Amino acid sequence: MARRDSWLVMPAVAVVAMLLLAPLVLVGDESLRVFVPGRVGSVHDAPLTLQNYGEIVRPAYARYFADTFRLSLVATLLALALAYPIGYRVAREARPRVRRTWIAFLVVMLFLSILIRVYAVSLAVGPTGFGAELSGWLGLSLNSRGYAELSIVLGLLHCLIPMAAIVLLAPLQAQNPRLVEAARALGAPAWKAHATVTLPLSARGVLAAFMLCFTFSISAFVIPLVLGKGRVLFVSNLIYSRFGEVGNYPSGAALSIALLSLSLIVVYALGRAAGGAWDRW
Amino acid sequence: MTTFTRRSFLAGSAALIAGASMPSRAQTPVALTGIDWGGPLIEATRKITAGDKNVDITWELHSGGAGTVLPKIKAAWPNPKYDIIACWNPVYVTMINEEWLEPLSPDEMPNLKDIPSEYFFKDKGGAIVNVPRSLAGMFWGYRTDKAPIKVEKIEQLFDPKLKGQICWPGPSINSNLQLLSLALSGGGNEKNMEPGWELLKKLAKSGNIGRVANTETDFINSFSTGETSVAFWNMSPWKKVSTNFPIKVLTRVPDEKGMKAFMYQDGWVVLKTSKQKKAAKDYLNFFVSPENNQAFNEMLGQGVTNRKAKSTGFAENIAFKGDELAKYAYFPDFTLLAAQLNETVKRFETEIVPLL
Numbered sequence: 001m002a003r004r005d006s007w008l009v010m011p012a013v014a015v016v017a018m019l020l021l022a023p024l025v026l027v028g029d030e031s032l033r034v035f036v037p038g039r040v041g042s043v044h045d046a047p048l049t050l051q052n053y054g055e056i057v058r059p060a061y062a063r064y065f066a067d068t069f070r071l072s073l074v075a076t077l078l079a080l081a082l083a084y085p086i087g088y089r090v091a092r093e094a095r096p097r098v099r100r101t102w103i104a105f106l107v108v109m110l111f112l113s114i115l116i117r118v119y120a121v122s123l124a125v126g127p128t129g130f131g132a133e134l135s136g137w138l139g140l141s142l143n144s145r146g147y148a149e150l151s152i153v154l155g156l157l158h159c160l161i162p163m164a165a166i167v168l169l170a171p172l173q174a175q176n177p178r179l180v181e182a183a184r185a186l187g188a189p190a191w192k193a194h195a196t197v198t199l200p201l202s203a204r205g206v207l208a209a210f211m212l213c214f215t216f217s218i219s220a221f222v223i224p225l226v227l228g229k230g231r232v233l234f235v236s237n238l239i240y241s242r243f244g245e246v247g248n249y250p251s252g253a254a255l256s257i258a259l260l261s262l263s264l265i266v267v268y269a270l271g272r273a274a275g276g277a278w279d280r281w
Numbered sequence: 282m283t284t285f286t287r288r289s290f291l292a293g294s295a296a297l298i299a300g301a302s303m304p305s306r307a308q309t310p311v312a313l314t315g316i317d318w319g320g321p322l323i324e325a326t327r328k329i330t331a332g333d334k335n336v337d338i339t340w341e342l343h344s345g346g347a348g349t350v351l352p353k354i355k356a357a358w359p360n361p362k363y364d365i366i367a368c369w370n371p372v373y374v375t376m377i378n379e380e381w382l383e384p385l386s387p388d389e390m391p392n393l394k395d396i397p398s399e400y401f402f403k404d405k406g407g408a409i410v411n412v413p414r415s416l417a418g419m420f421w422g423y424r425t426d427k428a429p430i431k432v433e434k435i436e437q438l439f440d441p442k443l444k445g446q447i448c449w450p451g452p453s454i455n456s457n458l459q460l461l462s463l464a465l466s467g468g469g470n471e472k473n474m475e476p477g478w479e480l481l482k483k484l485a486k487s488g489n490i491g492r493v494a495n496t497e498t499d500f501i502n503s504f505s506t507g508e509t510s511v512a513f514w515n516m517s518p519w520k521k522v523s524t525n526f527p528i529k530v531l532t533r534v535p536d537e538k539g540m541k542a543f544m545y546q547d548g549w550v551v552l553k554t555s556k557q558k559k560a561a562k563d564y565l566n567f568f569v570s571p572e573n574n575q576a577f578n579e580m581l582g583q584g585v586t587n588r589k590a591k592s593t594g595f596a597e598n599i600a601f602k603g604d605e606l607a608k609y610a611y612f613p614d615f616t617l618l619a620a621q622l623n624e625t626v627k628r629f630e631t632e633i634v635p636l637l
Contacts, residue, residue: 035623037620037621037622037623037624039375039378039379040351040352040354040355040375040379041352041355055627058631060630060631060632060635061630061631063635064630122502123506126506126508127506127507127508128506128507141444141445142445142491142508143444143445143446143491143492143508143509144445145637225495226499229491229492229493230449230451230492230493230494230495230499230634230637231490231492231493231634231637233630233634238630241453241626242626243352244344244348244349244352245346245348245349245453245626246348246453246622246623246626247348247351247352247355247375247623248623249352251623251627
């Protein structure tokens, strides 16, 4: 029956192929073309080359990839740690009106323009906000690379926390609270009941929130552009520069394909590792 | 003798009513799409445009440098939505290479006759392709209330007192004239930028670069919040920050090869794909009339391009007289700089950013 009705998915497959795969094929083709400086993109029938990929395997570019993945991972883990208690609190809220208010607040936060978030963080952690106090407390100069990294992580957290809290809400709400009560009744302390009942039962939700937050962070563009102060750049910033400012489409395309491939590998590997670990748990 | 009958009265009245109801050109403005820089520039452009009732222009803004419009045109060619584009020297060069620009002539646009011929860019056929609207400069400057030292020489940029105080424009901004400034100081030029790269590495290692600004807004915010206090930028944002803070611009620095006023002009081009070329040319002719050219540049603090207009106010900073021009102004070779942009950006990413 399912096989007979499979033609129903064909329109969706066609749309995805046209709007997602076809542009990707074009980007892949552009990444293999020779670029002539001073032009915009590769010229018609430009010869094929692997030079665009050769350039980005140099150690200097490995650093941009490492920064992108490292800061994204830190922001994602922090976001999960901070969003989990929020999601738990909202899920266990007994008063419907208060729960609705919490959810509305999180949804509104989700719709807040990214530019507003970025400039709000920029002003807050800059010299006109509490930047001087924060940098003094951390022992970092306001204009140092370390402080720029911290600003980026804070900017990412501003976006990730409501996102992760909303994703975690569903699995936490679906849990039967009596399971924890049963564990407590059998003598388990609160922390143990939480660690052995609540956490394992919400593990799939945590994994989903992790994937969402991590992929969002890797592809973040405005946040590192403004908060990185030009000292810390994500690969997305390099891609924009190639396409938008230099007109070197082949190099931008090679960076895009490399970032996409690495992201898929990392997300797949982490997802598989985490999924396997939780299954054993 | 003319006889006036009831029939002729009715016919005359009908003709009058029909004539009155026919829309005149002034009542039906031609729709154009244009792109300009944001901030003070688009504000000034809108004010001048308000005086021309023959066009109704939908404006878009450059997202960063004017070079960002190039991929948008390329992607949509031969059907880009723009009729007119505001840009400047290096972007003219790329657009000429791509053969995107409509030839312009003083016969169609009489106000071009009042603009010095050296401000024009020409296509491969020798036709004029730009309408210069402002003469401007890029130069070093600093906030006198925030900078820890008085900056008068390039070598002072390395002073440890300036730790984190320099706002350095990104490599694709300003056609990288900031690097040329260092190159000139080190004995180089557009053909030999190596001395500039060496000095920039030294500057990056010194820790004095507090921000690499990628947009005009980055620079204005950084200076306004006091995050940085020394920078190399162009006139319009310098004028903007000088309205709120005490600024010293370094356009007349004696005996310093690198601290020059790097001169350029910005203006308009008409795309050859425009469906409204006549209206676009009429509008741009109106835009650079003596009175409009003066009013536009007064608002921005930039120099006029029309001989019959007069530069005033902030533009005095680059209004060089007599031998001042040779002493303090520098006219870069933008064709050479534009050809190096791709390599420059990559070198900045691989050799400079890791040192910051």
